[in-house]
Amino acid sequence: MNKTVVIPALLAVGVFIAPGAAGAKGKPEPAGKSEAVHGKSHKCTAHKVGYVVSGTLAAPATLTQTAGAETPADTSDDRYSGTLSVTVTKTNNHAKGVTSPQTYVLSDIRLRDGVTATPPAGTAVKVIAKITKISKKCDQTGAGIVTPRKATLTIPKTTA
Numbered sequence: 001m002n003k004t005v006v007i008p009a010l011l012a013v014g015v016f017i018a019p020g021a022a023g024a025k026g027k028p029e030p031a032g033k034s035e036a037v038h039g040k041s042h043k044c045t046a047h048k049v050g051y052v053v054s055g056t057l058a059a060p061a062t063l064t065q066t067a068g069a070e071t072p073a074d075t076s077d078d079r080y081s082g083t084l085s086v087t088v089t090k091t092n093n094h095a096k097g098v099t100s101p102q103t104y105v106l107s108d109i110r111l112r113d114g115v116t117a118t119p120p121a122g123t124a125v126k127v128i129a130k131i132t133k134i135s136k137k138c139d140q141t142g143a144g145i146v147t148p149r150k151a152t153l154t155i156p157k158t159t160a
Contacts (some may be wrong), residue, residue: 044138051131051146055089057123057153058101065117066108079108080117084151086125094131104129104148115153124154 061084068078088100104127111117129148134140 043135046132046134046142046145048130048147049094049133050092051095051129052092052126053086053088053090053095053098053102053129054124054126055087055100057119057121057125058085058087060121061085061119061123063106063109063111063117063119075113078110080111081107081109084125084127086127094133104146104151106148106151109151111153114155119153119155122156124156126152128152 061082063080063082066079066081068075071077082105084104084106085101086104088098088102091098106127115123127148128150129146131147132143132145134143
C-alpha cells in the first residue's frame with residue numbers, strides 16, 4: 001500500500017475518535033459552583049499552632065495539688081493547677097508579640113523533681129501552649145486564644 005494513502009486514512013479515523021474521547025469527561029463545572037464538588041475553604045477557620053514562651057517567675061507562685069494526693073509516696077501521678085506570672089525572655093515565632101510580665105492559668109501540670117508547690121521568684125519557666133491563628137486577610141475574631149498545655153519549672157542552682 002502506498003504511504004500517501006495510509007497516513008490520510010489514519011488521520012481521518014483519529015478525527016472521529018478524538019471528539020468522543022474529549023466528551024467522556026463531561027462539561028466543566030459552571031463558575032461559582034465548585035464548593036459543592038470540592039468542599040468549603042478552610043482558609044478563614046481558626047487553626048491551633050505551637051506557642052512557646054520561656055523566662056523566669058516574676059513573683060512566687062502558689063500551685064494547688066489537683067490529683068495524686070492519695071499516693072504521697074508516688075509523685076508520678078501528682079498534678080498541680082495555679083497561676084504563673086512570667087517575665088518573658090524568649091519566645092518562638094508564634095509568640096513574638098508577647099509583652100512581659102505575662103500571666104498564665106495552668107491546670108493539671110506535673111512538676112519536676114526538686115520543685116515544690118510554691119516555687120520562688122526567679123524560677124526558670126518554659127510554657128508550652130497552643131494559640132489560635134487565622135489568615136491575615138480574614139476576620140480575626142477567635143484569634144489569639146492561648147491554651148497552656150505544659151509548663152516546665154526549674155529551680156535555679158545556688159552558688160556556694
